[in-house]
Amino acid sequence: MPQKDGSSALLTTRLETMLAWTRKNSLWPLPFGTACCAIEFMSTVSSHYDLARFGAEVVRFSPRQSDVMIVAGTITDKMAPVVKRIYDQMMEPKYVISMGACACTGGFYRAYHVVQGVDEFIPVDVYVPGCPPTPEALIEGVLKLQTLIQTRQTQYDLQAAKGGWR
Amino acid sequence: MTPETLAELIPGGADLEIAAAADGFTEIRVDRSRLIEVLRTLRDHPQLDCNLLLDICGVDYPDREHRFEAVYHLTSLATANRFRVTVPLAEDEPHLPSAYGLWKASDWFEREAWDLMGISFDGHPNLKRILTHEAFQGHALRKDYDPEKRWILTEAETMVPDWVDEESEDGDHFETQILNLGPSHPATHGTLRIVVRLDGEVITRAETEIGYLHRCFEKMSETHGWNEVIPYTDRLNYCSAMNNGVGYALTVERMLGIEAPPRAQVVRLILSEFSRLMDHAVCLGANLVDLGALTNFWYFFQPREEIYSLLEACAGGRLTVSYTRIGGLAHDVPQDFSERVRRLLEYIPKFIDDVDRLVTRNRIFRDRTEGVGVISAAEAVAWGWTGPCLRASGVPFDLRRELPYLGYENYEFDVPIATAGDCYARYLVRLEEMRQSLRIIRQAIERLPDGPVITDNHHVALPPKDKVYSEMEALIWHFKLIYEGIKVPAGAAYAATEGANGELGFYIVSDGSGHPYRVKVRPPCFAIFQAYPHMLEGHLVSDAVAILGSLNIIAGELDR
Numbered sequence: 001m002p003q004k005d006g007s008s009a010l011l012t013t014r015l016e017t018m019l020a021w022t023r024k025n026s027l028w029p030l031p032f033g034t035a036c037c038a039i040e041f042m043s044t045v046s047s048h049y050d051l052a053r054f055g056a057e058v059v060r061f062s063p064r065q066s067d068v069m070i071v072a073g074t075i076t077d078k079m080a081p082v083v084k085r086i087y088d089q090m091m092e093p094k095y096v097i098s099m100g101a102c103a104c105t106g107g108f109y110r111a112y113h114v115v116q117g118v119d120e121f122i123p124v125d126v127y128v129p130g131c132p133p134t135p136e137a138l139i140e141g142v143l144k145l146q147t148l149i150q151t152r153q154t155q156y157d158l159q160a161a162k163g164g165w166r
Numbered sequence: 167m168t169p170e171t172l173a174e175l176i177p178g179g180a181d182l183e184i185a186a187a188a189d190g191f192t193e194i195r196v197d198r199s200r201l202i203e204v205l206r207t208l209r210d211h212p213q214l215d216c217n218l219l220l221d222i223c224g225v226d227y228p229d230r231e232h233r234f235e236a237v238y239h240l241t242s243l244a245t246a247n248r249f250r251v252t253v254p255l256a257e258d259e260p261h262l263p264s265a266y267g268l269w270k271a272s273d274w275f276e277r278e279a280w281d282l283m284g285i286s287f288d289g290h291p292n293l294k295r296i297l298t299h300e301a302f303q304g305h306a307l308r309k310d311y312d313p314e315k316r317w318i319l320t321e322a323e324t325m326v327p328d329w330v331d332e333e334s335e336d337g338d339h340f341e342t343q344i345l346n347l348g349p350s351h352p353a354t355h356g357t358l359r360i361v362v363r364l365d366g367e368v369i370t371r372a373e374t375e376i377g378y379l380h381r382c383f384e385k386m387s388e389t390h391g392w393n394e395v396i397p398y399t400d401r402l403n404y405c406s407a408m409n410n411g412v413g414y415a416l417t418v419e420r421m422l423g424i425e426a427p428p429r430a431q432v433v434r435l436i437l438s439e440f441s442r443l444m445d446h447a448v449c450l451g452a453n454l455v456d457l458g459a460l461t462n463f464w465y466f467f468q469p470r471e472e473i474y475s476l477l478e479a480c481a482g483g484r485l486t487v488s489y490t491r492i493g494g495l496a497h498d499v500p501q502d503f504s505e506r507v508r509r510l511l512e513y514i515p516k517f518i519d520d521v522d523r524l525v526t527r528n529r530i531f532r533d534r535t536e537g538v539g540v541i542s543a544a545e546a547v548a549w550g551w552t553g554p555c556l557r558a559s560g561v562p563f564d565l566r567r568e569l570p571y572l573g574y575e576n577y578e579f580d581v582p583i584a585t586a587g588d589c590y591a592r593y594l595v596r597l598e599e600m601r602q603s604l605r606i607i608r609q610a611i612e613r614l615p616d617g618p619v620i621t622d623n624h625h626v627a628l629p630p631k632d633k634v635y636s637e638m639e640a641l642i643w644h645f646k647l648i649y650e651g652i653k654v655p656a657g658a659a660y661a662a663t664e665g666a667n668g669e670l671g672f673y674i675v676s677d678g679s680g681h682p683y684r685v686k687v688r689p690p691c692f693a694i695f696q697a698y699p700h701m702l703e704g705h706l707v708s709d710a711v712a713i714l715g716s717l718n719i720i721a722g723e724l725d726r
Contacts, residue, residue: 132485
């Protein structure tokens with residue numbers, strides 16, 4: 001449709017690119033907060049660091065309403081079935097950010113009751129190091145995830161390209 | 167109390183081994199056949215009056231004739247006398263009578279000793295695993311348990327209370343249903359799980375499940391050096407990380423017979439009080455969010471960010487600071503420390519006042535919290551409560567007053583109490599404690615002395631780096647400390663500090679080597695949370711959320 005100045009407002013793109021662009025800018029996080037990292041997650045969404053600037057402030061505790069699970073804190077063997085179940089309940093496409101040393105690798109808890117990294121049982125897109133990571137680091141992780149979504153290189157996209165999600 | 171007086175007070179006390187321990191405890195060694203009798207005398211004798219059971223734990227000595235030792239820590243709120251009762255147990259019969267009939271507080275502590283050490287308690291009403299999961303085999307804190315040996319839990323095996331399928335007592339109540347809250351639920355603040363039976367909307371029965379954040383702190387401490395335990399302590403109560411490190415370091419310093427230099431003590435005190443303030447801010451903020459008052463949460467987060475910035479300037483980390491060292495602090499505070507603290511002292515009160523004005527007389531808030539979750543002083547003491555929750559029931563027990571450490575006796579501050587014992591009273595006590603913390607900091611910053619921040623005892627602290635490069639002796643100290651670690655004299659000690667939630671105790675056993683033999687934490691939350699399911703009966707589900715928030719349960723400390 002022609003505009004008042006005579007130019008055209010038409011934009012051509014590929015459907016996947018546009019979908020990815022819309023997805024990356026409205027991530028709804030599910031904070032799976034268990035420990036210290038959850039406190040830093042709270043700081044990240046609070047007024048000072050304000051995750052809303054990156055379109056990811058709509059924190060949802062229901063897996064049905066969220067796109068990205070932020071595993072914030074140590075996951076123990078007792079908690080593992082719960083994490084898996086909540087992940088399974090999320091709608092596709094779904095992403096996972098593993099926040100902090102414990103969620104990434106078990107951290108310095110090399111011990112009898114601690115999962116040595118959540119990627120033992122769910123696919124992880126972005127690993128954010130730190131014990132706990134600063135809010136800046138988590139924001140960096142969210143931006144990384146946005147890039148992955150835009151370039152369609154998330155675990156979800158890679159699996160889909162192979163011919164189906166799981 | 168001297169051993170002689172105690173021996174006279176206990177019937178047949180002359181036959182018992184009673185000694186005065188170096189950590190201020192009177193230690194009684196007793197056979198399990200006389201245990202309950204001795205404990206009862208300690209509780210009921212008017213001169214002893216040990217109404218608060220602090221902790222029960224087990225220690226494993228594989229080389230001794232009696233492999234296990236059960237250790238009870240008791241205190242009297244009236245006289246502040248402290249007692250330790252130890253019971254030797256043979257490997258083939260590690261069981262002893264339960265103290266549940268004397269103190270309800272022993273409920274979870276005994277379950278924990280069973281779970282982690284395999285000591286069983288005859289007559290305990292519900293002796294099953296508490297921290298580890300259902301599929302776990304063995305007892306993790308025994309010395310022959312491999313720290314890395316894991317057991318995998320499947321979803322089918324997770325805990326379901328055995329009363330779930332029971333018929334309700336009253337057959338007419340067709341609205342009876344079971345509701346599960348957590349462990350991943352926004353109102354449980356982390357990893358608690360509560361299963362309740364509802365009659366309509368009224369809770370008729372409740373059971374809690376914990377251990378979802380059991381990170382094996384105590385086992386990890388046994389495999390690390392004395393100073394390396396400090397980062398682990400930060401992650402106990404991560405809302406006030408500094409307090410844990412200070413409590414641990416004070417215990418080890420007591421065992422070593424040293425003291426941190428005056429400057430380190432004052433800095434520790436200032437940062438501990440700031441941490442207490444932050445902890446209360448999180449607790450109140452989160453509690454208010456659960457009740458629908460989101461604004462206050464943001465109000466409290468701004469001063470927290472400013473305190474984080476101060477901690478970051480001192481220690482390098484925001485949340486988990488690892489700033490304490492045995493014998494002092496990791497390094498000195500920044501040059502503008504005093505100015506920054508003074509700025510904060512002017513900045514923070516406004517936020518507390520704002521919340522006070524918004525909430526304290528708010529009708530909705532008061533309707534939701536007054537008369538909800540009431541616990542009487544006697545009940546609270548029986549459950550082993552300490553800290554703000556106990557003071558909200560009218561017991562003015564604060565370790566900063568009763569057994570001062572870090573020079574708290576030299577500061578003017580009030581111990582706020584409330585008498586109602588409900589959620590509102592706990593809110594009021596915490597709010598006032600935040601103001602008192604600022605009052606203490608205001609005095610402390612005026613007295614901040616100059617000088618070193620770590621002891622010059624080089625059996626404990628590294629010598630300065632320039633000396634290591636220029637003096638032979640300093641080089642040797644450095645080498646020995648790095649390779650062998652601190653050598654803490656063999657023995658056991660219990661020391662406690664007033665954490666943000668109450669008495670945070672460390673019972674530490676050393677065998678004289680470079681790492682702790684056994685570290686037992688006495689987490690204040692643990693004793694408080696075991697009363698929670700009993701407080702719920704007769705309340706509504708929405709009240710359950712209000713009560714939980716007011717108790718300030720921090721999973722890191724609860725599950726360790």
